[in-house]
Amino acid sequence: MDRTQRMYILAMFFAMSLWAIAWPCSKILVQQAHPYLIALMRFALVSACILPLMLLFRVSFSLSKTQCFFVCIAGVLNALYSLLFFQGLMFGDAGRAGVISTTLSPIFGSLLSMFFGGMSISMREKFGLLLGFVSGIFLLHIQEFSSLLNPFNLFFIGAAFSWALVTLLSKKVHIHPLKFNGYVSCISTLLFLPYLFLGEGIEESLRAA
Template sequence: MDRSDFKYYGLLVIAMFFWGLSWPLSQIMVGQATPFQVGFFRFLIASIVYLVLLFSTNFKKIRTYTWKSIRDFTILGILGIFGYGTLFLTAMTFTTSSQGAVIAGIQPALLAISSYFIFGEKLHPKWRYFGIILSFIGVIIIIGVQPFIDFNVDHLIGNVIVFIAFLFWCGYTLYGKKVMKKHSSLETTTWSSFTGMLMFGMAAIIENKWILIAEVSWDFWLNITLLGLFTTVVSFFLYFYVIGKIGAVRSGVFINLVPVFGTLLSIVILHQENASTLWIGLIIISMGILLLNYPKDFSVKQEENGLTNK
């Protein structure tokens, strides 16, 4: 291991910390405003930053977009920004952020399964697939057991919604891999975030509950800024910067830290109490993902695990 790589590992840890922070912050904000309003302001902030960066670095390319490109960006906005964001924020009104964060650990397994059926990508050696099985067992423990131990059916509903949200995220990631063959990651993320922001805005207008925004306190805007600027923009650039330095496989393993940070920060910030089944599920999911990522070489070169994050 090259010692110079440690600085890149540090940047990845920072990125994963902010992605994990999005779970408790989102649960706080959906108690103050609607999911559509939270999504709109988060991606409004992110879109402004993305557009400034895009126009300042790639202005000529912007003029050459075709209707096919616009269609692709819109599909990504529907899947990964509006669709995923709406489900994610709605889930936070039912379940706890710590349970949702642990379920987030299923992402690599879902991507591996989706890549197999859509692109024919296979894992080698075959025992890697036991990692996928372990990850799903961990999720089942959390979704199917945890809520009933706490006698809270709302948690079950929220956890199922979180799982469906990550199916949308898989679609966003896989379709994004196709789109990024023609467009840069900055272009793809900028326009998918922008279109998603417009959808959140239209939904919030139809919902017509803006009186809630007039009544929120300063901490709501602080949390929105953290989500829009650090979780959505800074973490994204850190993640893909490091991918360019040490590769996608070595970088992608650090995504395993998201449920860990999400769970710990939920305990610290929201003082959530977690039953033993949640920790058991977290351990099993982590074991599955480690098995999925070890040893180092995949039979098929892996690409980015996502375009932006939670």
């Protein structure tokens, strides 16, 4: 294993650790503020951070029609993921949510790549996905498969599927990661923006938080 591969593995481990921390933190947040407001503030903050980085690294803001189409779809799916993510955490457990999402996202992504992307998966990769699924079942202490499909878990299953679609679109669109994440976050921000006018309003929401 060369230095680049080691750095890649360390970076992935760090990213997954941050994702794991996000679940209990988000559980605390949804007990303090409305999920729509949390999602809006999250995407607005991400957009505000990424767009200056695009200027700093001289990443072009231009998009082709095809790229714009895929980025818009990814933005909608990203907003849907966050909606399911936060709504599910209002009723469900953060640990269970993290296990379901982390286990099912790569499985959904691999299946979608096989059936719609023409990607072939080796036997070792299939075994790894199966092992991950079985490990998730044990972690969730599920005695019957039907118990996985209770109303609260369906939020997290839907979130995992949405995230798998976003991941596939990020590979298909072939643009700079900063540009993709910046535009997707901006679109998600715009989708949640009406909450400020149709919901409780920003003042009342922040006061309630």
